[in-house]
Amino acid sequence: MSQKTERRGIHVDQSELLCKKGCGYYGNGAWQGLCSKCWREEYQRVRQKQIQDDWALAEKLQREEEAAAYASSHGAPVTAQSTPPSHPSQSSLGPFSKFEEKKTNEKTRKVTTVKKFFSPSSRSASKKDSPEVKTTSPSTSRHASFDSDQVSKDFMEFLKNLQRPGREIHKQCRSFLINVSSKKDLSAEEVSECVQDFYQNLADRLMSHFKGSSEAVEQVMDQVEKYIMTRLYKSVFCPETTDDEKKDLAMQNRIRALHWVNIHMLCAPMDEEVPEASENVVKAITDIIEMDSKKVPRDKLACVTRCSKHIFAAIAGTKSEPASADDFLPALIYVVLKANPPRLQSNIQYITRFCNPSRLMTGEDGYYFTNLCCAAAFIEKLDAQSLNLTQEEFESYMSGQASPHSEQNRPVAPLDSDPVAPEGALAHLRRNLDLLSELGARQEALMEAARVFHAELLAWPDSVGQEVRDTLEKHPLKVSRPAATANPLPELPAPQVFAG
Numbered sequence: 001m002s003q004k005t006e007r008r009g010i011h012v013d014q015s016e017l018l019c020k021k022g023c024g025y026y027g028n029g030a031w032q033g034l035c036s037k038c039w040r041e042e043y044q045r046v047r048q049k050q051i052q053d054d055w056a057l058a059e060k061l062q063r064e065e066e067a068a069a070y071a072s073s074h075g076a077p078v079t080a081q082s083t084p085p086s087h088p089s090q091s092s093l094g095p096f097s098k099f100e101e102k103k104t105n106e107k108t109r110k111v112t113t114v115k116k117f118f119s120p121s122s123r124s125a126s127k128k129d130s131p132e133v134k135t136t137s138p139s140t141s142r143h144a145s146f147d148s149d150q151v152s153k154d155f156m157e158f159l160k161n162l163q164r165p166g167r168e169i170h171k172q173c174r175s176f177l178i179n180v181s182s183k184k185d186l187s188a189e190e191v192s193e194c195v196q197d198f199y200q201n202l203a204d205r206l207m208s209h210f211k212g213s214s215e216a217v218e219q220v221m222d223q224v225e226k227y228i229m230t231r232l233y234k235s236v237f238c239p240e241t242t243d244d245e246k247k248d249l250a251m252q253n254r255i256r257a258l259h260w261v262n263i264h265m266l267c268a269p270m271d272e273e274v275p276e277a278s279e280n281v282v283k284a285i286t287d288i289i290e291m292d293s294k295k296v297p298r299d300k301l302a303c304v305t306r307c308s309k310h311i312f313a314a315i316a317g318t319k320s321e322p323a324s325a326d327d328f329l330p331a332l333i334y335v336v337l338k339a340n341p342p343r344l345q346s347n348i349q350y351i352t353r354f355c356n357p358s359r360l361m362t363g364e365d366g367y368y369f370t371n372l373c374c375a376a377a378f379i380e381k382l383d384a385q386s387l388n389l390t391q392e393e394f395e396s397y398m399s400g401q402a403s404p405h406s407e408q409n410r411p412v413a414p415l416d417s418d419p420v421a422p423e424g425a426l427a428h429l430r431r432n433l434d435l436l437s438e439l440g441a442r443q444e445a446l447m448e449a450a451r452v453f454h455a456e457l458l459a460w461p462d463s464v465g466q467e468v469r470d471t472l473e474k475h476p477l478k479v480s481r482p483a484a485t486a487n488p489l490p491e492l493p494a495p496q497v498f499a500g
Contacts, residue, residue: 147295148230155227162220165209172202173224177231188242192353195228199356218358225356226296233295236354238346247345254379255340260397260404265387268330270311271318273428280314285339292342297355300347301365308368311335333375348373 155173159166176198180191203221210216229236238244263270272278287307294300311331315323323331341347351369352360360366378386384394396402 151227151230155223158223165206169202169220169224172198173227177228180232181235188236188239188349188353191232191236195232195354196357198228199225221356222298225298225354229296229354232354237295237350238343242349244343244346244349248343251344251376251380252340252342255337257398258337258379258382261334261337261382261387262404263334265389265404266330266334267388268334269319269323269327270314270331270334274318275431276317277314280310280317281335281338284308284310284314284335288335288339288341291347297351298359300351301355301359301369304372305365305368307335308332308364308371329371329374329378332371333378336372336375336379344376348376 156170159170162169180186180194183191186194199221202224203217206217206220207214238248263272270277270281272281284307287303287310291300291303291307294303308328311328312323315327315331319327336344360369384391387394389397393402397404
């Protein structure tokens with residue numbers, strides 16, 4: 001790797017993380033740099049304008065069709081391009097059929113989400129007419145059912161404290177889930193808008209009920225989000241109607257190709273030789289990988305927050321001073337590259353679509369998630385200049401023809417020629433040996449405890465049997481028969497014979 005006197009680190013100005021409309025909330029790349037509030041307003045404005053344009057076009061085509069039909073009915077001359085006289089109305093059927101087809105398509109595609117959401121489903125076909133459906137294993141179905149049932153029980157226990165409002169909240173949530181489940185033709189964006197509308201409407205009602213107590217509203221909304229998204233997770237996470245899975249595979253292949261990137265190339269202020277920093281890096285990698293195992297957007301976001309806090313701790317352990325925002329992003333990129341989290345893009349999209357928008361717009365959760373989106377975007381566009389490399393070096397590393405590690409270790413000196421390098425290597429070796437010794441002692445203690453536990457298990461039946469026998473000797477079981485009563489029933493009279 002070429003030596004450079006001045007290294008250009010990764011830097012993102014904090015203003016670039018905010019909404020482009022200047023509202024002060026955090027933006028998101030999936031929303032074109034806008035926050036969730038501004039994105040929804042912009043999306044609804046564009047969609048409403050599109051609907052108006054479509055209806056204007058439909059009215060224009062309708063007027064043209066009516067004029068053509070009127071001219072045909074009053075004996076207008078037929079031009080050379082017209083159809084034969086035996087079919088006078090065929091000249092107008094072509095444009096009109098195209099208009100009807102376009103009108104039908106536009107109604108299906110451009111209709112408002114709320115109207116489409118509450119309309120009868122157009123795909124309520126019977127199971128025998130439907131194509132083959134993917135089936136899940138019984139164990140997976142049982143696990144998902146168990147999670148849903150447990151979440152439902154927890155949700156009901158929580159709502160009991162709210163009494164009457166709790167019953168109303170549960171009724172609305174169940175009604176919403178039934179409606180969403182019956183709408184199989186909704187796209188991921190439309191389902192997202194339905195969920196966000198439900199969040200907003202319910203939050204407004206709760207705000208009036210709790211008389212402006214945002215903390216109480218947030219607590220209820222967290223439980224609602226957990227209940228709703230646990231039930232919808234299987235159908236809305238990485239749906240087949242999106243290209244999320246394709247993006248996941250592309251991101252995983254990209255990260256695999258960048259396996260050679262090290263901390264120094266990213267100018268990340270972390271030193272994994274420091275035990276404290278190394279431990280926090282491992283915890284951060286574990287947290288970002290664990291994100292995929294969660295079902296609730298809030299829980300996935302909590303994994304991102306824990307990962308980010310461990311990164312800040314690793315930087316502080318290396319620098320012995322608080323980490324800055326400029327230090328955080330390169331370190332986060334390094335952690336993502338080393339972790340290669342499963343289905344990273346799908347998890348980002350899932351959080352973006354279905355998380356409570358207030359969490360993404362403000363607070364530390366929103367800040368850390370915005371940086372994660374920036375890290376994913378940076379990895380996709382990473383080039384030689386970003387890593388302080390020449391183009392030739394970057395291409396050779398990407399193709400596998402060279403490795404930065406081999407180049408760094410190329411000039412190997414004898415152990416007795418350089419007293420500094422062996423000292424550091426020996427210290428590292430001693431530390432590893434100490435760790436191995438400690439692990440060996442812990443393993444031996446664990447095995448001893450396991451042997452004791454095994455012996456106790458073998459002796460347990462005998463001890464229980466002895467206790468039972470001792471108890472019977474002290475308190476023998478006496479079975480007494482009920483005493484026979486003398487003539488408990490009156491004797492039957494002797495039969496009498498009458499001579500006739």
